[in-house]
Amino acid sequence: MAEDLSAVELPRVTLDETQPWDVIVIGAGAAGLMAAAEAAQRGRRTLLLEKNRRPGVKILISGGTRCNLTQATDKRGIVQAYREQGSFLHSALALLGPADLVKIVEDEGVPTKREETGKIFPVSDRAVDVLAAFVNRFRRSGATMSTEQTVERVDCDGEQFVVVTNGKSLRTTSVLITSGGKSYPGCGTTGDGYAWAEGLGHRIIPTRPALVPITTNEPWVLKLSGLTLPDIVLRIAGEPDRVREAGGEANLGKKMKKKSPWLDERRGSLLFTHFGLSGPVVLDISRTVTGHSQPTSLDVVCDFVPDIRAEDLDAGIREQCLAAGKKQVGGVLQKWIPHRLAEELFQRAGVSTEQRAAELSKASRAQLVRWIKEARIRVTGTRGFAKAEVTAGGVDLAEVDSRTMQSKLVPGLFFAGEVLDLDGPIGGYNFQAAFSTGMLAGQHV
């Protein structure tokens, strides 16, 4: 049965082009819905423009249509997850932290639950309930929303902004750009905001897909399509760009030398698919792949048993082989990894699953251990913006005041959400950043 979306529909409005607005917010996603409601509550005459027929399309499809609203952590946990971008979020998170966001949704009559991974979802498992909570809040605020309005241009004549849509030319004192990134372009997010920001003098950090599945054409990986491994460690091996640019490790200064043999390392759940690798751990590590100048020179390295040291695994396999004696060796790995994976790794290690367990040589055992602890998979790329959950890159944070979200270059111009150079890990971090920066912008716009 199709989902009933009447709770998130808004009546059509006729826009009067003669009356200037105090605030025009462009893009009714997480950041825009929050910001417009805040601005209107402060008495600002606020218009929210949205390209789609209804607001919050990404909220509706998020978390497998369950909406992972945020993460069960505090402000510090979110800041840390954003690494080098984290300090930009201090003021926004001080205003609206994860617990505050949960309270807003619950106060609208949508109870939430925390899952084992710390992800917070609505108890109903229905993203539409989360969206309805924000739409209800928006309705009460007194702001106006006009949907099916594609903004084409944002100009500034020094005193006012002119926002040109498909058919309308609207004047406003302040503009807030919350048009998102360019991932999942079918949702309306086609990166339009970058051009407006650039046109108004802002620098755009080059965009690239993040939280995106990784592709490979290694047949053994593709054969495992459908298999999920709940807890593995994934690493990225390859030459860092700075080494490549310097013409080799020897040419680097001491400080620039590699501290770890890996470009990145993450732990979590992996899913084998018909195109390669997906699942939370893969999505999280993918920004290292898309951020590299030559992704196809990289390997994904899997440790399928991260809690067991290589030498202990070797001893364990030896023990299992001795116990299995004349039986076929094919069954000795079942204690550690699923049968389907074991079969492929035996083949990779050059060991016939039919040979007698007791006859497994030391060298073959070492090969097996290597494939279980350090299986290398050559990357061919990613699924691109079409399948990326977020966009890395965007409006340069250095040119935006993190205490207000106002442009440091153009007074009256504000930004919030994914259009900024902000991308967090999987787990509700991205909505948290969008809602928090949206609220902060809404309080200052």
Ligand code: FDA
């Ligand atoms: P968002 O993209 O939500 O909104 C931008 C709005 O601007 C869109 O409605 C768009 O139509 C509109 N717009 C764009 N150009 C326009 C124009 N020219 N004129 C008018 N309007 C325009 N995050 C998370 O924390 N938990 C999760 O569970 C998930 N799950 C998830 C699943 C999938 C499949 C995707 C693609 C993404 C997620 N995310 C997520 C990421 C999350 O959706 C994302 O971080 C936020 O939606 C960003 O919010 P914004 O408000 O910044 O942009």
